[in-house]
Amino acid sequence: MTAQKKFYITTPIYYPSASPHLGHAYCTTMCDIIARGKRMRGFDTYFLTGLDEHGEKIEDNAEAAGVTPQAFVDGVAVKFLNLWKLMHISNDDFIRTTQPRHYETVQKIFSRFLEQKDVYLSAYKGWYCVHEESYWTETQVGPNHLCPECGRPVVEKEEPAYFFHCDHYVADLLDYYERNPKFITPEGRKAEMINNFIKPGLGDLCVSRTTFDWGIPVKEAQGHVVYVWLDALTNYITALGYLQKDDSLFQKFWQDPNTEIVHVIGADITRFHTIYWPMFLQALGLRKPSRVFVHGLMMMKDGKMSKSKGNTVYAEPLVARYGVDAVRYYLATEIIFGQDGRFTPEDFVKRINTDLANNLGNLLNRTVSMIAKYYDGVIPAYEGELNPLDQGLRDAAEKAIKAYEALSDDLQVTEAYAAVMDLVGAANKYIEQSAPWALAKDPAKAKDLASCMAHLASVIYLAGELLSPIFVTKSEMIFDQLGIPAALRNYDSATHFASLKGLKVNKGDQLFPRLDEKVECEYIQALMAAPKEKAAA
Numbered sequence: 001m002t003a004q005k006k007f008y009i010t011t012p013i014y015y016p017s018a019s020p021h022l023g024h025a026y027c028t029t030m031c032d033i034i035a036r037g038k039r040m041r042g043f044d045t046y047f048l049t050g051l052d053e054h055g056e057k058i059e060d061n062a063e064a065a066g067v068t069p070q071a072f073v074d075g076v077a078v079k080f081l082n083l084w085k086l087m088h089i090s091n092d093d094f095i096r097t098t099q100p101r102h103y104e105t106v107q108k109i110f111s112r113f114l115e116q117k118d119v120y121l122s123a124y125k126g127w128y129c130v131h132e133e134s135y136w137t138e139t140q141v142g143p144n145h146l147c148p149e150c151g152r153p154v155v156e157k158e159e160p161a162y163f164f165h166c167d168h169y170v171a172d173l174l175d176y177y178e179r180n181p182k183f184i185t186p187e188g189r190k191a192e193m194i195n196n197f198i199k200p201g202l203g204d205l206c207v208s209r210t211t212f213d214w215g216i217p218v219k220e221a222q223g224h225v226v227y228v229w230l231d232a233l234t235n236y237i238t239a240l241g242y243l244q245k246d247d248s249l250f251q252k253f254w255q256d257p258n259t260e261i262v263h264v265i266g267a268d269i270t271r272f273h274t275i276y277w278p279m280f281l282q283a284l285g286l287r288k289p290s291r292v293f294v295h296g297l298m299m300m301k302d303g304k305m306s307k308s309k310g311n312t313v314y315a316e317p318l319v320a321r322y323g324v325d326a327v328r329y330y331l332a333t334e335i336i337f338g339q340d341g342r343f344t345p346e347d348f349v350k351r352i353n354t355d356l357a358n359n360l361g362n363l364l365n366r367t368v369s370m371i372a373k374y375y376d377g378v379i380p381a382y383e384g385e386l387n388p389l390d391q392g393l394r395d396a397a398e399k400a401i402k403a404y405e406a407l408s409d410d411l412q413v414t415e416a417y418a419a420v421m422d423l424v425g426a427a428n429k430y431i432e433q434s435a436p437w438a439l440a441k442d443p444a445k446a447k448d449l450a451s452c453m454a455h456l457a458s459v460i461y462l463a464g465e466l467l468s469p470i471f472v473t474k475s476e477m478i479f480d481q482l483g484i485p486a487a488l489r490n491y492d493s494a495t496h497f498a499s500l501k502g503l504k505v506n507k508g509d510q511l512f513p514r515l516d517e518k519v520e521c522e523y524i525q526a527l528m529a530a531p532k533e534k535a536a537a
């Protein structure tokens with residue numbers, strides 16, 4: 001008997017400095033779609049997301065708000081959790097770096113690094129960006145002393161700090177890159193890490209701070225708190241129970257060399273996940289992730305969507321007006337996963353109208369209506385020989401299944417669902433070519449008409465199943481209209497073309513009503529111009 005395949009996927013843990021926006025929803029929704037797709041196909045899947053709640057910026061924001069840092073992050077955490085509920089995120093755990101399970105394990109990890117002489121006490125003098133929580137060299141900040149990441153002014157700081165010996169692990173890291181060509185995806189990110197950071201000479205990493213208090217204390221050094229990346233990155237194993245009394249999840253998912261471990265992150269934290277995180281794991285004697293997938297940025301007309309720029313779009317009003325499945329579908333298909341993309345009202349409305357209302361919605365509506373008209377609502381059996389059109393549609397279905405699985409496994413999520421929508425397009429073309437309205441008028445074509453209806457029902461059933469990782473409500477609506485019983489609402493039945501003979505269709509509401517482009521573009525444009533906190537309310 002073949003062992004069940006295991007899959008562990010994580011989002012970055014988000015920095016809770018303000019309300020989450022559509023950019024946060026994008027990354028987490030993509031991970032949710034991947035996780036749901038794996039579960040659908042029978043993988044034993046674990047999905048983690050959470051918050052990175054320590055640091056100087058949080059301390060400053062809390063002081064400005066007149067509350068404690070813990071109260072500040074508690075308030076923002078509720079907003080993230082509410083957004084995940086709204087977007088139907090199916091995470092198995094929500095890790096917060098202020099939780100005791102994380103706090104205590106990070107202290108144990110730091111102590112171990114001290115014992116192994118992987119960290120050492122020194123002093124740090126350099127240019128520091130509070131927003132990015134990063135130190136930079138004189139060359140990197142340039143004559144104007146601006147952060148190379150965000151463009152904000154940096155300040156010169158000097159403080160005692162512990163450093164991690166990166167030089168101990170560079171050779172092993174480069175060897176891992178060589179042996180695992182898909183470790184960093186897209187591949188261009190690997191060249192960026194090597195050429196921009198490793199080849200010029202990778203300095204040791206600062207892993208403690210003494211100029212603020214909001215962090216995990218270093219037990220062996222009074223006044224030091226663990227600095228952001230040693231604290232934040234380790235969440236991926238502390239959430240599984242590493243160095244805790246119950247480490248069963250850690251043993252099950254991380255320690256099994258056959259588990260596929262995928263971190264999905266934003267481009268701005270690639271360096272930390274692909275250089276320092278593998279080094280920490282090597283120092284702990286643990287396996288490294290299978291892949292670090294760097295998703296692109298959601299851009300606006302004036303650049304990257306960000307809270308600091310005030311150019312954010314929030315998911316809440318979009319979901320309230322268009323439904324969660326329409327928003328999830330847009331996020332999954334409009335921007336190619338791994339590339340930057342731009343949010344515009346026009347593209348949003350067009351994507352819903354073209355793909356969901358016109359193609360998928362009309363296909364379901366036409367098919368159910370024809371079965372109701374020609375067969376009193378009962379799906380007929382396929383009879384006789386396959387004609388070339390039937391065979392073509394069946395071939396398209398087989399092709400879609402293979403493409404969906406291969407592309408999904410390679411994290412080409414956008415392309416995987418494009419393959420499903422290609423099948424929907426093929427089914428619409430099949431209707432036009434088969435002309436069932438003409439077949440119904442010719443008694444000699446009765447078997448051809450029955451075959452046409454049976455094939456259309458099977459393809460819509462298959463598409464509904466393949467789209468179910470995106471459609472948390474609409475796939476069930478598709479199945480309801482086709483009369484699919486609960487026992488057949490699964491991947492194995494749909495991809496093996498289980499017989500639908502005798503099922504009673506139920507004509508229902510439109511799957512996705514067509515949107516008035518002018519009205520809806522104006523509505524979304526107004527959202528984009530609204531004050532950020534009001535839009536998220």
